[in-house]
Amino acid sequence: MRLHLKIWRQAGPDAAGRLVDYVADRISPDMSFLEMLDVVNEALIRNGEDAIAFDSDCREGICGMCSLVVNGVPHGPDRGTTVCQLHMRRFKDGDTITVEPWRAKAFPVMKDLVVDRSAFDRIIAAGGYISVNVGGAPDGNAIPVPKEIADVAMDSAACIGCGACVAACKNASAHLFMSAKISQLALLPQGRAERYRRVLSMIDQADAEGFGSCSNEGECEAVCPKEIPISNIARMTREYVKALWAAGR
Amino acid sequence: MSSRTGVFSSSVGTKIVIGLTGMALVLYLVVHIAGNALVFFGPTVFNQYSHLLLSNPLVPLIEIGLVIIFALHLYKTVRMFIANQQARPVAYVRKKYAGAPSRKTVASSTMIVSGLWLLMFVVIHVTQFKYGAEYEVDGVRDLYRLEMENFANPLLVGFYVVSMLVVGSHLWHGIASAFQSIGADHPRWTPRLLAASKILAVAIAAGFVVIAVWAYVHQAGRVRP
């Protein structure tokens, strides 16, 4: 396959960026999108040029490092798929493909397609954990959790923190990410103890990081590689109201 | 966030305020359209109904409440819009709708535009009706005559029809969105709510359009503006 690429190049956080045209030649349809970029980079390195910087780690859809907006959609055209799991057979020979980084004030571009997502880490550090000592692994069924609740909690826990929700949202909102983390913990007994403190401080932190609010469009759900639904966002709102109630505000 | 008012300034608290005030405004529209529909029963019934409202001492209080709710909805949405714009200072060169299950529509993407249009509309509308010509008939205000005179003007009817399409668009996204904003979500009921809110949006818009056009057709020949 031969593809025309338009790739965002930006030398550093404060440099101006622009789309640069590249041609990717002799691409196998069985390659992943990132392998295709590897091929482009090998050619660049051979020519003594600066390779295109992009994030990746596991390349099997579980770590959440890869983060490319492909043709205007975070993680590209396939639903429930990270861009490392997107394959070139999804494209046609001769296609033009635009590749951009996540764009949000809270996710500043470091270089080319790499953004700094430590804002997510700070949101988690604000409350996305349990600090009670849970001891060793409990016996199975020692803490009864109804199956339906466990299922919803597990679905929320599938979030890999890639930030595609922020990238897709017209408001660059982190609500889907936060709500997945909050749901996962609020639904299970171990997370209950700190649920109110958690929701208040995580929302505070997200607002301080400069993420936007939520317009209930659900673009986030549509691009989420783990297909996490916006019903989590509604649950986060309920947690917020309960927390305010409990705090007597 | 630590203060009492601060809880409504957070990104989640803002949504709750916008959702609740939006719901109240929709409720008001439903009552409004039901009252307007009495115009089909002729001047006597319509004027009696409006007199009932005008002579009720509670109505001014409700009006003040409405103004506050409207202002709050406007203030919170405009502030949120500005903050949301700032959350993405560098725009995408290329951005596409992500497709289902996204609820994004033209209506949801233009809420600020439709909302500001409605602000302008409400100002004009209230000036024309509430503060319009004071006709009297049988000791009560003749709002029927005022309505017929206003809607004898085809330009004005056109402006109202367009504005009601804008209302429909705003509610197409707004009604269901308000429920999601206050955290009301249910696996079985949300899909039905999404459908029902679109039906209600169309019904409200169509209802007002029908009344305005009916008044024009009904009276344009008889009353000269």
Ligand code: FES
């Ligand atoms: S590289 Fe790990 S999810 Fe894509």
